[in-house]
Amino acid sequence: MKDVAVIGVGMTKFGELWTKSIKDIFVEAALKAIEDARVDHIDSMYVGCMSSGLFVGQEHLGAVMADYLGVSPIPSTRVESACASGGMAFRQAYFEVASGNSEIVLAGGVEKMTDGADVTEALATAADQDYEVYQGVTFPGLYAMIANAHMYQYKTTRKQLAAVPVKNHKNGFNNPNAQFRSEISIDKVLSSTLVADPIRLLDCSPVSDGGAAVILCSLDIAKKFTKHPIIIKASTQASDTIALHSRKSLTTLNSVSKAAEKAYKIAGITPKQIDFAEVHDCFSIAEIVVSEDLGFFEKGGGGPAAEQGLTALEGGQIPINTSGGLKSKGHPVGATGIAQVIECYEQLTGQAGKRQVKNAKIGMTQNMGGSGASCVINILEAL
Amino acid sequence: MISPKYFREIPQRYRLEAGKCKKCGQVYFPPRLICPECKAQEFENIRLNPEGKLLTYTIIRVGSDIFSLQTPFAVGIIELKDGVRLTAQIADVDLDKIKIGMSLKLVFRKIQDEGASGLHCYGYKAIVI
Amino acid sequence: MIGIVGFGSYLPRYRIKVESIAKQWGSDPEVIKRGLQLFEKTVPGIDEDTITISVEATKNALLRAGINPLDIGAVYIGSESHPYAVKPSGTIVIDALGIGPDVHVASYEFACKAGTEAMFVAYSLVKAGEMKYALGIGADTSQGAPGDALEYSASAGGSAFIMGKENVVAEILFTNSYTSDTPDFWRREHQYYPRHAGRFTGEPAYFRHVLNAGKKLLDKSGMKPEDFKYAIFHMPNGKFPQMAGKKLGFTKEQLETGWIVPWMGNTYSGSSPTGLSAVLDVANPGDKIFMVSFGSGAGSDGFIFNVTDKIKDVQDKATKVRDMLDHNQIYLDYGEYAKYRSKIILNQ
Numbered sequence: 001m002k003d004v005a006v007i008g009v010g011m012t013k014f015g016e017l018w019t020k021s022i023k024d025i026f027v028e029a030a031l032k033a034i035e036d037a038r039v040d041h042i043d044s045m046y047v048g049c050m051s052s053g054l055f056v057g058q059e060h061l062g063a064v065m066a067d068y069l070g071v072s073p074i075p076s077t078r079v080e081s082a083c084a085s086g087g088m089a090f091r092q093a094y095f096e097v098a099s100g101n102s103e104i105v106l107a108g109g110v111e112k113m114t115d116g117a118d119v120t121e122a123l124a125t126a127a128d129q130d131y132e133v134y135q136g137v138t139f140p141g142l143y144a145m146i147a148n149a150h151m152y153q154y155k156t157t158r159k160q161l162a163a164v165p166v167k168n169h170k171n172g173f174n175n176p177n178a179q180f181r182s183e184i185s186i187d188k189v190l191s192s193t194l195v196a197d198p199i200r201l202l203d204c205s206p207v208s209d210g211g212a213a214v215i216l217c218s219l220d221i222a223k224k225f226t227k228h229p230i231i232i233k234a235s236t237q238a239s240d241t242i243a244l245h246s247r248k249s250l251t252t253l254n255s256v257s258k259a260a261e262k263a264y265k266i267a268g269i270t271p272k273q274i275d276f277a278e279v280h281d282c283f284s285i286a287e288i289v290v291s292e293d294l295g296f297f298e299k300g301g302g303g304p305a306a307e308q309g310l311t312a313l314e315g316g317q318i319p320i321n322t323s324g325g326l327k328s329k330g331h332p333v334g335a336t337g338i339a340q341v342i343e344c345y346e347q348l349t350g351q352a353g354k355r356q357v358k359n360a361k362i363g364m365t366q367n368m369g370g371s372g373a374s375c376v377i378n379i380l381e382a383l
Numbered sequence: 384m385i386s387p388k389y390f391r392e393i394p395q396r397y398r399l400e401a402g403k404c405k406k407c408g409q410v411y412f413p414p415r416l417i418c419p420e421c422k423a424q425e426f427e428n429i430r431l432n433p434e435g436k437l438l439t440y441t442i443i444r445v446g447s448d449i450f451s452l453q454t455p456f457a458v459g460i461i462e463l464k465d466g467v468r469l470t471a472q473i474a475d476v477d478l479d480k481i482k483i484g485m486s487l488k489l490v491f492r493k494i495q496d497e498g499a500s501g502l503h504c505y506g507y508k509a510i511v512i
Numbered sequence: 513m514i515g516i517v518g519f520g521s522y523l524p525r526y527r528i529k530v531e532s533i534a535k536q537w538g539s540d541p542e543v544i545k546r547g548l549q550l551f552e553k554t555v556p557g558i559d560e561d562t563i564t565i566s567v568e569a570t571k572n573a574l575l576r577a578g579i580n581p582l583d584i585g586a587v588y589i590g591s592e593s594h595p596y597a598v599k600p601s602g603t604i605v606i607d608a609l610g611i612g613p614d615v616h617v618a619s620y621e622f623a624c625k626a627g628t629e630a631m632f633v634a635y636s637l638v639k640a641g642e643m644k645y646a647l648g649i650g651a652d653t654s655q656g657a658p659g660d661a662l663e664y665s666a667s668a669g670g671s672a673f674i675m676g677k678e679n680v681v682a683e684i685l686f687t688n689s690y691t692s693d694t695p696d697f698w699r700r701e702h703q704y705y706p707r708h709a710g711r712f713t714g715e716p717a718y719f720r721h722v723l724n725a726g727k728k729l730l731d732k733s734g735m736k737p738e739d740f741k742y743a744i745f746h747m748p749n750g751k752f753p754q755m756a757g758k759k760l761g762f763t764k765e766q767l768e769t770g771w772i773v774p775w776m777g778n779t780y781s782g783s784s785p786t787g788l789s790a791v792l793d794v795a796n797p798g799d800k801i802f803m804v805s806f807g808s809g810a811g812s813d814g815f816i817f818n819v820t821d822k823i824k825d826v827q828d829k830a831t832k833v834r835d836m837l838d839h840n841q842i843y844l845d846y847g848e849y850a851k852y853r854s855k856i857i858l859n860q
Binding site: 393397398430452453472474475490491492493494503505508 | 525526557558559560561563564567568595596604607608610842851858
């Protein structure tokens with residue numbers, strides 16, 4: 001397999017993009033990435049999207065986007081893995097370059113969630129339809145059950161959960177593409193409406209429209225396009241049971257720990273060598289559990305770590321979600337996995353502005369679907 | 384709920400029918416074609432004991448359209464005496480009094496209505512015992 | 513010997529007091545309680561209906577009968593609140609309980625006496641030698657129109673009776689029925705609430721049919737009121753069954769155990785059947801039980817039971833009606849009640 005590099009990135013603002021269709025959003029992000037990479041063509045493309053069918057009534061998205069990007073007849077592949085659609089699209093693009101099959105590949109992700117569909121119902125298709133959703137459980141409900149189990153087992157507190165969105169909003173304030181650029185306080189989180197006890201509105205990532213894209217090529221030609229190619233050291237993926245109740249543990253996300261274990265092995269590093277990470281904070285508890293399962297803290301240590309600022313940008317031991325995370329940046333589902341890679345790229349190329357992690361050399365992205373039934377992890381390194 | 388799909392799920396929803404792996408004894412609900420543990424493909428049809436304990440729960444305050452009239456309601460993950468875990472609503476309970484570890488029993492209730500003219504969809508919910 | 517082999521009931525835990533309904537409509541609760549002689553009623557949960565009630569009642573009946581559900585050859589459910597207008601409630605009840613598929617199923621409808629009609633037909637099939645066991649259920653979640661007198665009493669609950677020839681706990685000695693076209697209370701197709709003819713529902717309807725059926729049942733059996741330990745009548749409110757019992761020559765003591773309407777309300781097709789279940793919960797071998805139901809439209813079914821010595825083996829095998837009435841109640845206010853009973857117009 002060849003070494004693969006990211007040579008350009010582009011994304012739209014994330015938010016309620018009333019005047020833009022799903023096609024507008026994807027093409028805008030893709031064109032920005034192509035321009036940033038300074039390539040004059042792409043050989044293949046991947047479109048990560050969870051549910052264009054339910055949200056806007058359009059499937060066959062690979063073909064739709066190749067058409068509107070004006071790049072037919074190149075192969076164009078829609079990738080779906082609920083909220084990990086973007087990360088998985090990226091991994092598929094990585095393989096197409098690493099295998100030598102294509103030289104320059106675009107990996108993009110998009111979601112258009114505000115055209116009036118029942119969002120709760122659409123997102124619930126990421127869970128077990130027959131044995132979770134049928135019973136009345138919602139997506140926040142699943143994570144709330146993880147939170148209650150984690151609080152019961154490890155004495156994680158409600159206040160520790162709140163530390164996560166507070167930190168992420170602080171970071172997102174400095175992200176020009178973020179949906180919310182406003183700081184919030186612990187009190188504000190704790191007094192927001194209950195969605196599924198103990199999860200409140202401000203623990204939840206928002207409903208967003210947005211698109212993101214990156215350009216990949218093999219390292220041996222990357223220097224033609226950029227002085228600062230970022231190498232993909234590892235791109236791994238793992239799965240777990242679809243239903244939360246089938247998991248061996250209610251407080252460990254096995255897909256995360258398995259994918260992480262493999263990623264560290266392939267990259268030849270330990271968790272301590274990760275300088276910063278973009279993780280999937282669909283709900284505040286998710287970031288806490290993931291920070292443990294990625295090996296940054298021991299089981300039960302994620303809550304105290306968030307509370308003590310160990311994952312903060314300033315003075316943190318391992319800055320997590322410098323982009324603002326899903327909470328502040330926004331979570332257009334299919335685009336998230338790609339946006340995480342973009343934040344890594346900006347950090348590793350020193351372009352993160354006020355969000356910059358000093359001496360950022362190795363970054364990690366962790367993207368997951370549903371209540372953790374699928375997970376894609378990337379480790380990226382500045383050359 | 385489309386009719387053929389609802390009809391297929393009746394043995395599970397109404398009678399808690401599960402599959403017990405003939406080789407390693409693991410019980411699966413709903414039944415499966417292949418045992419993830421030992422990879423055997425032969426199962427015995429059993430009915431689950433409806434009693435169990437509450438492992439975790441939440442109170443749904445914002446539900447999907449179908450459940451919007453029922454909020455707030457409690458759902459939890461219950462471990463039954465056969466070792467099977469499943470997700471179910473906890474009915475007829477004071478939401479403030481739910482505790483992890485509570486003893487529960489599954490009973491037959493209506494789970495959802497498919498609008499004003501569709502099917503009544505039945506299944507299991509848990510009550511405190 | 514043919515009769516009841518297993519019996520069981522189910523009442524929802526939710527209740528609403530007369531005070532809560534009276535407050536809503538600006539009526540005097542004390543006047544209503546005195547007039548109707550009932551003070552609260554059962555309310556079905558949002559997830560409960562005639563089908564779920566029938567399933568849980570039958571589970572209790574099966575615990576007492578101790579039989580294989582596959583030996584039940586017919587399942588009849590009488591109700592005026594069947595969840596489907598077309599698709600018998602019994603089709604769902606059988607699959608929930610593992611009965612069938614070699615089974616007869618039908619829904620019965622006759623206002624409040626649909627349950628006893630189901631019991632009569634189940635008994636008759638066993639008597640005719642058609643099958644080993646047959647199940648007759650009376651269950652309802654009836655609606656009372658908002659602000660109407662019936663709103664104080666229309667409640668939810670049901671009872672199930674497995675009829676058979678072996679291990680009979682209450683032998684059926686005599687049955688009869690008395691029916692006529694008496695338009696005291698009815699509901700047209702597609703109407704949400706029933707209509708009734710006010711005071712006409714009393715003497716020309718309830719009393720005419722209950723008293724005639726009762727007198728003719730006594731004649732048929734050659735028995736006298738004093739021969740009975742218990743008497744149960746359809747209970748639309750607390751007053752009517754007491755008046756009927758008195759007119760037929762029964763005492764208050766004979767009515768007492770089965771007179772559960774003050775706590776339960778009128779469970780329509782479940783009314784006298786659940787009164788019967790409450791009696792069977794405590795009856796002794798040799799006790800004779802007299803029961804007359806009433807369904808508007810109108811008709812009455814009569815039964816005379818003789819409790820056998822097998823009754824003591826089964827009483828404790830399932831929850832008793834008095835337990836269901838006296839414990840674990842969850843009281844609702846009118847707003848919650850209106851929401852549970854879908855009386856609120858939604859934006860759909």
